Amino acid sequence: MGNLQKDETKSLRKKHIGPSCKLFFKEDPLKIVRGEGAFLYDENDTPYLDCINNVAHVGHCNRDVVEAGYKQMQVLNTNSRFLHDNLVLYAERLATSLPGNLSVAFLVNSGSEANDLALRMAYQHTGNKDVITLDHAYHGHVVSLIDISPYKFNLPGGKGCPEHTWVAPVPDIYRGKHRTGTGLTEHELGSKYASEVDSIIEKMADKGRAPAVFIAESLQSCGGQVIFPDNYLGEVYKSVRAAGGIVIADEVQVGFGRVGKHMWAFQSYDSSLVPDIVTMGKPMGNGHPIAAVFTTPEVAQSFSATGVEYFNTYGGNPVSCAIGNAVLDVIEKEKLMENAVEVGNYLLTEFKQLAGRYKCIGDVRGRGLFVGIDLVKDKATREPDTALAKKILTTLKEKHILIQTDGPSNNVIKLKPPMVFSMENAKHLVHNIVQVFDSVEN
Numbered sequence: 495m496g497n498l499q500k501d502e503t504k505s506l507r508k509k510h511i512g513p514s515c516k517l518f519f520k521e522d523p524l525k526i527v528r529g530e531g532a533f534l535y536d537e538n539d540t541p542y543l544d545c546i547n548n549v550a551h552v553g554h555c556n557r558d559v560v561e562a563g564y565k566q567m568q569v570l571n572t573n574s575r576f577l578h579d580n581l582v583l584y585a586e587r588l589a590t591s592l593p594g595n596l597s598v599a600f601l602v603n604s605g606s607e608a609n610d611l612a613l614r615m616a617y618q619h620t621g622n623k624d625v626i627t628l629d630h631a632y633h634g635h636v637v638s639l640i641d642i643s644p645y646k647f648n649l650p651g652g653k654g655c656p657e658h659t660w661v662a663p664v665p666d667i668y669r670g671k672h673r674t675g676t677g678l679t680e681h682e683l684g685s686k687y688a689s690e691v692d693s694i695i696e697k698m699a700d701k702g703r704a705p706a707v708f709i710a711e712s713l714q715s716c717g718g719q720v721i722f723p724d725n726y727l728g729e730v731y732k733s734v735r736a737a738g739g740i741v742i743a744d745e746v747q748v749g750f751g752r753v754g755k756h757m758w759a760f761q762s763y764d765s766s767l768v769p770d771i772v773t774m775g776k777p778m779g780n781g782h783p784i785a786a787v788f789t790t791p792e793v794a795q796s797f798s799a800t801g802v803e804y805f806n807t808y809g810g811n812p813v814s815c816a817i818g819n820a821v822l823d824v825i826e827k828e829k830l831m832e833n834a835v836e837v838g839n840y841l842l843t844e845f846k847q848l849a850g851r852y853k854c855i856g857d858v859r860g861r862g863l864f865v866g867i868d869l870v871k872d873k874a875t876r877e878p879d880t881a882l883a884k885k886i887l888t889t890l891k892e893k894h895i896l897i898q899t900d901g902p903s904n905n906v907i908k909l910k911p912p913m914v915f916s917m918e919n920a921k922h923l924v925h926n927i928v929q930v931f932d933s934v935e936n
């Protein structure tokens with residue numbers, strides 16, 4: 495469908511697509527017509543190395559995934575009100591990958607749907623209404639989630655913090671409220687950040703209220719690739735549960751083995767951590783819209799106690815489940831978690847070495863193929879260098895490499911490539927980033 499000149503595509507888009515739907519590189523947007531592995535190709539078949547598309551988890555247009563969808567589409571696609579093996583086998587397979595008793599699945603179509611449903615369950619299970627969220631967090635685009643996403647409601651033009659939302663400082667030990675370089679250990683910083691949640695719970699109690707839920711991405715991708723101190727989530731989970739709430743791990747961006755050593759990013763802090771609800775999305779279908787909520791039988795029971803049916807027209811259809819299952823097959827078959835460890839460690843080691851060489855690299859952090867480079871004007875003050883981040887983004891685009899910047903000051907280079915990102919791809923990226931740093935500092 496379609497073979498328009500780039501300018502025609504641009505003007506039709508301007509006319510018919512809502513202006514709040516933004517393009518990457520708005521001054522000179524890319525027209526992408528196909529994808530393969532870790533590469534996207536423009537209308538002239540120029541390849542761009544994709545360092546940001548975590549949705550294309552097992553590689554753009556992975557053949558096994560495409561075939562699984564194609565085959566199932568030829569046989570049947572219908573809703574989950576009929577018995578079908580794909581749904582139950584897929585749910586069983588994912589449940590096996592989760593710790594504790596997270597054995598009950600609700601299949602949906604997007605990360606937003608998953609988090610919205612998770613919130614409904616938390617309200618119903620606890621009888622409470624208040625939500626504790628992290629600063630700079632983003633959990634989805636529907637009304638209920640904009641209300642708990644400071645990444646949106648705190649922007650100029652945003653509506654501000656609603657009455658039942660409580661914002662805890664993000665446990666960013668590099669540039670957050672409690673930082674390294676102050677004599678405190680990472681563990682102590684973790685406890686300090688966790689005690690901020692305790693203070694919120696106390697303030698709630700003063701108003702005669704208690705938390706329904708604490709929600710956090712297991713690694714905060716939207717807020718600038720932040721990795722928490724190992725003890726943080728464990729301490730918070732304990733406090734929130736003691737106050738009558740439950741906890742949601744949002745794995746929409748960071749799940750499915752991205753951290754390399756674990757399937758789920760929350761597991762990378764402490765192997766004994768078990769959230770009450772885990773939400774999944776983006777990488778789950780390699781681009782096909784599929785997402786999920788996993789919870790315990792107890793929470794699922796509370797959710798069904800009212801007798802109101804939960805029906806989702808597309809969620810858990812046989813095609814989506816076949817695709818999701820094929821993604822899991824490819825992760826295993828192509829050893830993509832092992833690849834995330836190897837390539838991720840290479841990137842982390844290289845960038846940490848570069849941090850010793852260049853004044854503008856303040857912090858390098860990562861787990862598996864989730865890496866952030868925090869750029870600064872001054873290492874001592876940690877003042878963010880937003881302009882440099884933008885320069886690197888645009889220079890790399892000219893070199894046909896796609897990265898993203900994020901964080902409250904947009905100064906963090908964000909890397910979350912497809913999991914098929916190879917050592918060769920990583921070397922190419924490092925080589926080109928070094929050239930940009932050299933041009934800035936020498």
Ligand code: PMP
Binds near residue numbers: 606
């Ligand atoms: N949670 C997180 C952490 C996300 O990053 C996003 C999307 N960026 C969502 C939820 C919402 O997912 P979707 O866009 O599929 O609705």
